[in-house]
Structures are given as C-alpha cells and as structure tokens.
Amino acid sequence: MRYSELFGKTSRDFPKEEVAKNAKLLLRAGFIDKLMAGSYTLLPLGFRVKEKIENIIREEMDKTGAEEILMPLMHPKQIWNETKRWEYAKDVMYQFKKDDKEYALSFTHEEVVLDIVRKRLSSYKDLPIKLYHFSTKFRNELRAKSGILRAREFLMKDLYSLHASKEDLDKYYFKVAEVYIKIFERLGLKARMVEAPGGVFTENITHEFQVLAENGEDSIFYCEKCDFGQNKEIAKVKKGDKCPKCGGLIKEGRSIEVGNIFPLGTIYSEKMGIYFADKKGEKKLAWFACYGIGTTRVIGALVEVLSDEKGIVWPKEVSPYEVHLVGLNHKAEGVYEKLKGNKVDVLFDDRDISAGEKFADCDLIGIPIRLIVSDNTQDKIEWKERIGEKTELLTIDEVLTRLH
C-alpha cells in the first residue's frame, strides 16, 4: 500500500477533547475516527489491526471445537424479560420503543443464544454446544473518557457453551481460560487471570483477564510468584499479604481488563427453560458459561501498554503492515515492487516530504520493522526496528530471507 493513497494519515490536528493515551495516539496516527463520545470508526489501518486480532482469536476458538455464528444486535423486550434483565440491566442497555414495540440493543447475548439453543436441544447427545461470534456491543457507559478502552459501542468476541454436567462445564471453562492466556500472548499482551465480581451477569465469582497498565481503570492484587490474583472489588488479600496459594508476596497494580469469563451454571437455563434428556431420559437443566474478549479494547490496551513517547509500537502479529518502507530516492519504487512481488505486506511512504517527517510518522504509526532506501544506503536497504537504535544495511535478498 502506498501511503500517499492511504485514507487516514497522521495528523497533529487530532485529537480534540480526548484524554486517554490510546485514543490520542490512535487518532493522531490515523487508525480511528471519533464520531461522538464513546464511538469510533476503524479507519483502514485500525481495521487491519482488528482483522488480525480477530483472526488469532478465531483460530484459537475453532481449536476448542467452537462454531462461529452471527446473532442480531436489536432484540425484543420479551427475550430480556425472561431473565428479568430488561429491568435489572436497564442502566447499561439502550432500550427504545418503535411503533409500540420495545427493543434493546445488544449489550450481551446470553438470552439470544439460549433462545437459539432451546429450539434445538433435546438430548444429552446434543451437548456440549459451543458457539461464538464477533459482534457489536452497546453499553451506556456514564463516562466515556478512556478512548476505545471503554466505548459505548465496541466490538467483542463472545463464546457461549452449554454442557450436560457441571464437570463438563468446568473442564471446558478452564480449558478456555488457558486458551485465553495463549490468545493474549499471541496478541502481544501478558494477561493475568484474576477472580472478579459478576456484575449484571451472575452472583458467582467470575474470572477476568487483566493486563497491568499504569492508566488502567481496574485495580488488582496479584502474587509476584504464582498466577494468583483478585480484582480489588472482591479481594480478600491486600498488598504485602502472603499469597494464599504459594506464600509469595501480594502486590497491587492498576490494570486493563481485556477478557472476562463467567461460569453461569444453571441459573439462566432455569429462567429460560433450557432442558435436555439425560441418558436415563430424565429432564435436566443445561450448564452454561460465557466468555468474552473485547477486540477493540485489546487495540486500546496494546497502545496503552506498548507505546512510547514517539508513538505506537505494534507487536508483529497484529501490526497493520509487516514493514514500513521509507522511500527517500527513486530506487525505493523498485524495492516496493520487489517486496510486493514477494508477498510482503508493506506500507510504502512514497510522499514527497522530508526524511524527518517520514521517520516521525513511522514512529507514530508503530509498524515493527522500518526499511529505508536513500542515497546513503546505495544499493542496500537499511533495516531498523521500531524498538531499539540498531540499524543494519542489508541487500534485498537478505531482507526477504529475514522476513520469511
């Protein structure tokens, strides 16, 4: 892609009114646009990052045997009444009336997925059922000052699973927990699983996936030695305590929640009548859990955690492009064609502006590898990574070998 043709260039005019680092940098670097408080468009660069994040999540979901679907975003009141959440969750939901019918926008999908399942579940042989989708969520957040970390409209991956027994649910639940840690690792985030409250979902203990971050909205207590952790809201330990699991030291930290899993048990099944016949033919309630990853929130978390004073730093796996080619003479065109011909995903700054401006844009945009073609590099190409000062002069073949 030629940067001259890319829609959504870097700009010092943005942002207006934003206070969150993630939104400031993403707006300035041309990844997002702001429609109103808590509502953003993904511009081409941001869209590419989202696609890469979703593809990693999709791969890992599929490996657990989950199947991808797509559920509606506008729901009838009556489905929310079945669990009483029309009333109970009304602060967070966008509810409205049209032609005497009442609707709510999706702030989550438990009721809808259970309605789909109950029409099709009859025997224990139909279980387990594991369904996921990438979808839009609407939540009426009182404050929307954290950029894409807490938007009113945002993207999320939801997984829902139903099981014939608590044992089977627990087994899958903790398997997904492991898969989540792996997903966040692949996305470039070190997430910790901590015990957390259930909000408008459940009175049970749930598990959040938290990434330590100075500007995080959450606080967690965690063990410096093992994987023990609790959200401050429900913590039974405090800073300086001994870890109840391993005896290590408990620390406190600000953090960003990037995922949350809920072992909902049978309470939703009871309310919505989700039954199956077991091996003896007896009618039983299905065991239910849900699992979320905030996909746009992951973008925000990556920017909060990994950026530096010069701009964004994308991990390789989610970077909008593999390399950023800075062309400072006419030879750059040939290198661009060669890279493209070898299927390298390259952003080529072909503009007629100063080298300094181009380098500043590279730093702001945050693609992990920068290639420079200038009179100084002669027939070679300068390779420099976004992090670190080291530069190397390589031939095009050496560049290609290193990229593959």
Place this chain on the structure above:
Amino acid sequence: MRYSELFGKTSRDFPKEEVAKNAKLLLRAGFIDKLMAGSYTLLPLGFRVKEKIENIIREEMDKTGAEEILMPLMHPKQIWNETKRWEYAKDVMYQFKKDDKEYALSFTHEEVVLDIVRKRLSSYKDLPIKLYHFSTKFRNELRAKSGILRAREFLMKDLYSLHASKEDLDKYYFKVAEVYIKIFERLGLKARMVEAPGGVFTENITHEFQVLAENGEDSIFYCEKCDFGQNKEIAKVKKGDKCPKCGGLIKEGRSIEVGNIFPLGTIYSEKMGIYFADKKGEKKLAWFACYGIGTTRVIGALVEVLSDEKGIVWPKEVSPYEVHLVGLNHKAEGVYEKLKGNKVDVLFDDRDISAGEKFADCDLIGIPIRLIVSDNTQDKIEWKERIGEKTELLTIDEVLTRLH
C-alpha cells in the same frame, strides 16, 4: 466438519409463520434462526455462506482501489440533521432517546462517512477517496414477510466514493457498475442493471441490480436482447415496446434487488460542507456516490432463484462446504480423513441414521457435490452432483484430482 457435531441441523419443525421460500428453506436446512419478525441469526452453515460472499465482494472492492473500514451503528441525531434526513427518513429509521441524547441506528452511512472525510479532506490531491465496509443496517420495514430478502436488521456492503469532478465520479461509478455485474456472476447470480428511483437517498436516477425471480418484490422492464432495463416505478417503456437502445423486445419480469448504486453528485457535500481546494486553490464541492450490496439479501436471492423442490442448490463459490460426504459404512471415516488431509472443505454425515434420511438432508442443504461411501461402492466413492442424476464411481485419487 462432522455433521453429528454441527450446530444447526435440518429440521421439519421449522419454520413457524414463515411464508417466504428463502426463509423456509434456510430455517429447515439449519442455516439461520429467527429471533423475531425480520431478524435472523446466521448459524454455522449460514455464517460460512456469508463469509464466502463477503470475501468475493472484498476481493473485487480492493481491486478498484477501495479501502476497508468499519463505521459505528449508533449515530447522534445531529449528524442526521445536517442533511435533514432525521426528519425526512424517520419512518425507516430506528430513532431513540437515552439520558436526553437522541440517537438513530444505521439505516445507511452517508452522513457518517462524510463526517469522517471532511475532517481529512483539504486538497484535490486527497481525491478520489473510496471507502467501504461490511456492516449491519436497521430499517423499520412495515412488512417483514420476505424472509432475509427484506429484514429489519441485515448485513450490507457499502462503498462510498468522493471525487474532484463529475467526470471522475462518472468514470468510477460505471466501473463499479461493471464490477457489480462481475461480483454477482461470481456469486452465481445473473443480475441486470436497471434505472431506478432514489428513495430517501436522492432525486437523481439511480441504478439497481436486479435478479429475475418469480417471488421477487420488484418489477422490471428489460430488453431481451441488450442490457437495457428500468424499474417499473420509473419506467418509460412497457411490455411489448421496442427497446429504446437496440430496438429489441421489452419484457416484464418480477425480480429481486441485490444491489443499488447512487450517483449522489454534490448535494450531500453541499449540505455537509465537503470542500477541497482545486489545482488553482479554489474551494470546490466534492462529488459523491454510494454503492450497496445486500450480503444477507444475496443469500436469500440465491435460495429463491436456484433452489428446487428438494431443497437449496448452492453455487460452488458460496457453498458452505465444497463436498458433502455421506458415510454408510465404516470405510467412510478413512475417506473423511483423507479428504481433510488434502484440505478439502468437507461436511461429513457420520450419523447413525438411514441412507434415505441422509440423502434427503444432502438435497435440502444443497452442497453442490455429494460423495457416497457404502458397501455398494466397495473401494470406490460415488460422485453425484446436487443438480442432475448422473452418478460416477471414482477412486479417492480421482476424486481429489477432480476437486483440485
């Protein structure tokens, strides 16, 4: 994929209350679920068809130089007031108030995309701009009796383009028109471009892409010889007339609209202040057009047009799976593994039910190629296409060669 593990099996229980052929067959075959009138979930099979349709459209959009983005679905009233469509289009829009703020759900995205563009457009060098997204649309249709052909919530690809001159807009507009015909061909639909009214979008003539279909909601007049056509609502010809373009015979037919393109000109730019500086530095209005393809509607159109009395018939390019393997003895497991090992996208009916039931499900689901492994086929595999009666006995290697 093992059919025994697939969520969303065939069912004779569906549909309740549906009158449209597309919804009946898609519900029965397990492609969709119905949440309420005009609102459907894409189950795993339906989701796969949607993905294939989107990938074809994406490929063709990218080739025109368009860039993919993702815009929000909930919009502030003020953005719709800029073009006066908050009032003008209020029948079709879902509008609501929350905490004293007024919002509408996306029934289209002209206002939002123009807001994004005007923050970033300054010079003729920034033009043309071509942005597209796959997105959810909400339209308050009075009647929602046509299944996924006229849903209240549905999926659509929108493309928006801005240009420095009418000439440049026209050039791209008719290029996209050609690309649309090609896309529909790849999707297995023979679409005709016809002149049409602009609805709540424009007073200009627009162009619809119509597929002839007995149960279509639209009526068109078209030339049996050339590509001339007009939507009945604005037609200046009638059945039996001579074609004004080539002298051929004008015919009348029911049809399904699968796409619509709108040469909007400068009227939106005027209302929303979309200016750029031309070569002489003079302030000019940008030329604007939009282009839509109803992706879920395409699924419905394919079912309406191609299905037969036994069920759905998917074109190869959008079929949820490449082949449907019917296993009637233990050897089928080995064939399934071999197909998977060779990256064949296969749905394997591994259930312990009768051959007759399995064949009926094949016909209903509509995957174009059926492979049967039974005692009758011995060490070979029976190859039968969804359309036609011919059967052939092939070795696994012959099957693989034919598939690749």
